[in-house]
Amino acid sequence: MGDRIEAVRFGRYAVPLAHAVSDAKVATGRQRPLSQIDVLTCEITSRDGVGGLGFSYTTRAGCQAQFAHVKEIGELLIGQDPSDIGKVYDMLLWAGASVGRSGVATQAISAVDTALWDLKARRAGLPLAKLLGAHRDSVKVYNTSGGYLQAPIEEVKEKAGLSLKSGIGGIKIKVGQPDMKEDLRRLAAVREHIGQDTPLMVDANQQWDRASALRFGRAVEELGLVWIEEPLDAYDAEGHAQLAAALDTPIATGEMLSSVPELVRLIDLRAVDFLQPDVPRVGGITPYLKVVALADHAHLQVAPHFVMEIHVHLAAAYPRDSWVEHIEWLSPLFEERLEIEGGRMRVPERPGLGLSLAGRAQEWRLDEVGFRGTGR
């Protein structure tokens, strides 16, 4: 017989960053520096006594809207069988159908969906990667958090050195400043500092037009970059396809897209070499799995964006060797730490995602709401 969801609790948190960071969107005046990550958590408890923890996140704005959405639809979860993830997902989607199947509504549902997958894996006594079917027990990892634009180049070089020393295998730096010559200077300095053989990526955070992206790409072909990330507007699939065809350096994008059809368009147009879906942004693990099944079918590599705590499992379960992105911003929220060695992040052996909320997390909680069955 099936299990039943007995209680659900949602929390909204503001997790401060140790230092504010700026990417090219700040350099071009479109956004302010990022100083905190807002997180929506979902904790589910079942009649059989199994628990699940999931979360979604936003930067700058949107988390209050996500919280409001789950507050409105969360009660529907009570009494549902937590094993029937697809059915529960559809139910939540239809409950909010008038606000669409992408963006804030589905990003709110992603916290629930992730909690349901966590619960299913915990019930099986398996890490999520194993429940899905793992291809490896560790995945390649690169660092992003040391390469932001507010950091002087000496600091970027120092942090790159520390990352590599800690066992991380690759370094990504931000580019896309109004003065491209400055990007090229910083990139050359980092390449010289970390050596020719260390995997190196750049991320322009959508701040170039097509001509600038092509000019940059041609200027750096000799540097052997692993990829150029978000060279263009996130929705310019045709532009990315032209760029991917024109350059030897691989193209990566997809982190900003918040529905399966948006990511599938990149696949269909052969717009990327590395697809970069993000579980919380695309609406959860359920839609993520649809996207990466099609990415594999199209022979693409996948390098999921941010949220290494979830993506280490999904990257391990992708047939092709994948990269995960090391950004430690969410680490204070959880008790557990991910192990990194020899350029790779180990898949945790604990059941589920292998995560529990840290005791100090409540310091950052701004809001919470719970639903509970009548105990029939």
Ligand SMILES: [Mg+2]
């Ligand atoms: Mg990026």
